[in-house]
Amino acid sequence: MRLILISGLSGSGKSVALRALEDAGYYCVDNLPATMLQEAVSIYATYGYEQIAISVDTRSSPSLGALPVEMQKLRERGIDVRLLFLESKTDTLVKRFSETRRRHPLSGSGLTVEECIRQEEELLASVQELGARIDTSELSANALRTWVNELVEADDNRLTVIFQSFGFKYGVPLDADFVFDVRCLPNPYYDKQLRPLTGQDAEIVAYFAQYPMVADLMSDIRQFLAKWLPAFRQDNRSYLTVAIGCTGGQHRSVFIAESLAKSFASEQVLLRHRQLYRDV
Template identity: 75%
Template sequence: MRLILISGLSGSGKSVALRALEDSGFYCVDNLPANMLPEAMAMYEEFGYSDIAISVDTRSGPSLGALPQVVTQLRGQGIDVRLLFLEAKPATLVKRFSETRRRHPLAGSGITVEESIQVEQEMLGGVQELGTRIDTSELSANALRSWIRELVDADSSRLTLIFQSFGFKHGVPQDADFVFDARCLPNPYYDPLLRPLTGRDQPIVDFFAKHAEVADMINDIQSLVAKWLPCYSKENRSYLTVAVGCTGGQHRSVFIIESLARAFADQQVLVRHRQLHPDH
């Protein structure tokens, strides 16, 4: 059996993630207390379900503290358990609650949305370390659905390398394990003919081929990741995220991420370009 646990901050996209899994054929349950997971999984096995997705968050109350032990117990029973932890910057969450006019689940008399978010972050402090973090601050619903499907489809028996480009002007991704800054490299943005293109386009590739320092940075990042990858693998981690940023997340970071993905083609690799439209 395969169990995908969805957790994270309210307003970070947990409902979108759960619906994406439901569309992929998972039997989905929203908001199940953590201490009920073993009993529920035994029942689902009896009913013949093999792919289950369950959201577990602060709405579960005190039972949330039992989640680490429950995950260990279920894995000991041979169940493939993966936890996806969704988060976003507080300012983004406040904006989302304001736009949708939703009430934060922890909001009560005399407590603001900002204070509710802080309380929730503290309550979930021990949960986010159990799985893969996904920063949805700059993600559209469609992009999040795509990322969720890619993560779930990955072979859980192997560590997955996630290479992600981003733009510093949009903020550093909170879910990255390694972050590298490519803003010191030559920028094709200042060429009007190259400005509309991305790091995937051949003219941009040709532009960077003329600058040795670009290849040097790629080689240095590749060497560092390759050196430490075995250590992360020994931790039985499912995912390792390497993020490279430039100013806008369109040229330099995209080119470097594509180059790194090719360099680690013998590994299980996922590529994300946070600032690019899916058509690019």
């Protein structure tokens, strides 16, 4: 049996993630206390369900502290348990609650939305380190569905290295483990013919091939990652997100992320372009 746990901040897209898994053939349950996971899995097993997705979040906050222990117990039963933690920047969450006019689950205590978000972050602090984190800020629903499916399909017995391009003008991704700033590189944005293109286009690749400093920077990043990846494997990490940032997340960061993903093809690699997904 495979069990995918969805957790994270209210308004970060947990419902979208759960629906994506339901479309992928998972039997989905929303808002189950962590202390009921053992019993629920046993019941679903008797009915022959092999793929289950369950949302566990602050709506059942008294049981959150038991989640790490319950996950370990399930693994000891031979169940493939994974957790996806969704989060977003505070201003993004406030905007989403304002647009949908929905109440925050913790708002009953008379707190403002910002105060509810801070309180929820504190309640979930121990949960976010249990699995793969996804920052859904500036991310479309279609992109989130794609990222969720990619993470679920990855082999959990191997370290998954996620190369993610982004634009600093939109903020540093919350889910980044390493951040490399490549804004020091020549910028094709200032060439009107190259401006509409992205780092995936052949013309942009040819543009960067002119500059030895681009190859030097990539070589330094490759050497750093090659040196430290073994340490993360020994630490039993399942996911490592390497974020590459330029100004707008369209040219330099995309090109570098694409190149690094190819360099580490022998690893289990996922490639994300955060800003290219904004309007998808």
